[in-house]
Amino acid sequence: MNVPSMLKVQRLTKTYPTAAGPLTVLHEVAFDLAAGATLAIVGPSGSGKTTLLGLCAGLDRPSTGEVILAGESIGALSEDARALVRNRHVGFVFQNFQLIPTLTALENVLVPVELRGEGGAAAEAEARGLLARVGLGERCDHYPVQLSGGEQQRVALARAFMNRPKILFCDEPTGNLDGDTAHAMVELIFGLNREKQTTLVLVTHDLELAARCQRVIRLRSGAVVSDEKTVVTEGTER
Numbered sequence: 622m623n624v625p626s627m628l629k630v631q632r633l634t635k636t637y638p639t640a641a642g643p644l645t646v647l648h649e650v651a652f653d654l655a656a657g658a659t660l661a662i663v664g665p666s667g668s669g670k671t672t673l674l675g676l677c678a679g680l681d682r683p684s685t686g687e688v689i690l691a692g693e694s695i696g697a698l699s700e701d702a703r704a705l706v707r708n709r710h711v712g713f714v715f716q717n718f719q720l721i722p723t724l725t726a727l728e729n730v731l732v733p734v735e736l737r738g739e740g741g742a743a744a745e746a747e748a749r750g751l752l753a754r755v756g757l758g759e760r761c762d763h764y765p766v767q768l769s770g771g772e773q774q775r776v777a778l779a780r781a782f783m784n785r786p787k788i789l790f791c792d793e794p795t796g797n798l799d800g801d802t803a804h805a806m807v808e809l810i811f812g813l814n815r816e817k818q819t820t821l822v823l824v825t826h827d828l829e830l831a832a833r834c835q836r837v838i839r840l841r842s843g844a845v846v847s848d849e850k851t852v853v854t855e856g857t858e859r
Contacts, residue, residue, distance in 0.1 A: 624655040624657065624658075625655070625656050625692075626653050626654065626655060626656070626689070627654055627655060627656040627657075627658070627690075627691060627787065627788050628653070628677060628688075628689070628690055628691075628788060628820065628822065629652075629653045629687075629688070629689040630650055630651055630652050630653070630673075630676075630677060630686070630687075630688055631651055631686055631688075631689070632649045632650075632651055632686040633649065633673070633676060633683050633685075633686035633687070633688065634647055634648055634649055634683060634684050634685045634686050635647040635669075635672055635681075635683050635684050635843075636684045645843055646672050647669045647673055647676070647683075647843045647844075648842075648844045649686070649844070650669075650673060650686075650840075650843075650845055651686075651845075652845070652848060654820060654822070654836075655820075656818065656820055657814070657818040657819070657820055658820055658821075658835055658836065659811070659820075659821040659823075659833070659834040659835045659836070660821065660822045660823070660835070660836045660837075660838065661823050661824075661825055661830070661831035661832075661833075661834040661836070661837045661838070662674065662822065662823070662824045662825075662838050662840065663825060663826070663828065663831050663837060663838070663839050663840070664839050664841055665841065668840040668841050669842075669843040670840055671716070671824060672843075673824075673840070674790050674792055674824050676688060677690070677790065677822065678707060678711055678713055678790045679695045679698070679703040679704075679706055679707055680703075680707075680713075682696055690710065690711075690788070691706070691709075691710045691787055691788070693706060708733060708736055708737060708784070710786060710787045710788060711784070711786050711787075711788055711789075711790065712733075712781030712784045712785075712786030712788070712789040712790070712819075713781060713789075713790045713791075713792075714774070714777050714778050714781050714790070714792065715777060715792055716792040716793045716796060718765070718770075718773045718774060718776070718777045719777065720776060720777060720780075721765075722764065722765050723764075724764070725761065725762050725763060726757060726761055726763055726764075726765075726768065726776045726779075727745070727748055727749065727752065727761040727762065729765070729776055729777075729780055730748040730751060730752060730776065730779045730780045730783050731744060731745065731748050731783065733780065733783050734783060734784070747783065748779070748783055749761060751779040751782050751783055752776070752779050754779070754809065755775040755776075755778055755779050755805075755809065756775060756802070756805070757772060757775055757776065757779070760772065771798045771799060771802055774794070774796075774798055774806070775798075775802070775806065778806060778810070782809075782813060785817075786819055787819060787820060788820040788821075788822065789810070789813060789819050789820070789821050789822070790822050790823070791810060791821070791822070791823040791824065791825075792823075792824045793824060793826065794806060794807075794810060794823060794825070795825070795827065796826075807830060807833070810823070811833065821834070831851075832851055833851075834851060835850060835851060836848070836849065836850050837849055837851055
């Protein structure tokens with residue numbers, strides 16, 4: 622049975638102008654990811670991992686190449702049009718959380734559905750349930766400044782789940798969490814992949830976490846140096 626592609630990256634290059642001349646941070650990256658698959662992007666700091674993640678999610682435009690997300694080429698779309706694609710299909714857990722400081726934890730989680738005009742009592746109940754699932758059921762009315770870094774990361778994860786995404790992008794999802802909390806968050810992330818067949822793309826320095834994905838792409842100096850399938854035994858991928 623042919624599984625449809627959720628994310629297709631074709632010869633993706635990103636170059637920034639600098640005083641010393643053009644700086645290429647990604648060079649002709651290409652891969653195709655099936656719906657429901659799990660992919661880890663690894664590599665040293667400065668290798669282009671986060672830049673690639675942002676381009677795949679439509680947060681920025683490539684200099685050359687193409688990103689096809691959920692069957693739609695997004696590179697030529699306006700920012701508003703790309704935002705609509707993200708709101709329909711994408712969940713994103715940022716390394717720096719990207720919570721809105723003037724909103725409570727509950728209100729931050731509700732943002733994706735309210736942007737679609739789907740707020741209301743049922744949405745609020747779902748958001749409260751998600752916050753409880755990430756261990757923050759008693760912190761719904763707290764603002765980001767009142768939460769630790771790890772707690773803010775968990776709010777960001779609940780917000781990503783609230784979007785009911787077809788594809789979830791995670792930038793160092795456990796980077797600000799202690800060991801026990803990180804383990805719980807990993808179980809939630811892979812649980813979403815398993816339960817909802819949500820495609821998962823994560824950037825990580827944690828090679829053990831990367832090994833839980835079905836595929837690992839390694840970047841160095843903006844280029845793919847390896848693209849390998851992993852041996853995921855039963856009970857390892859969740």
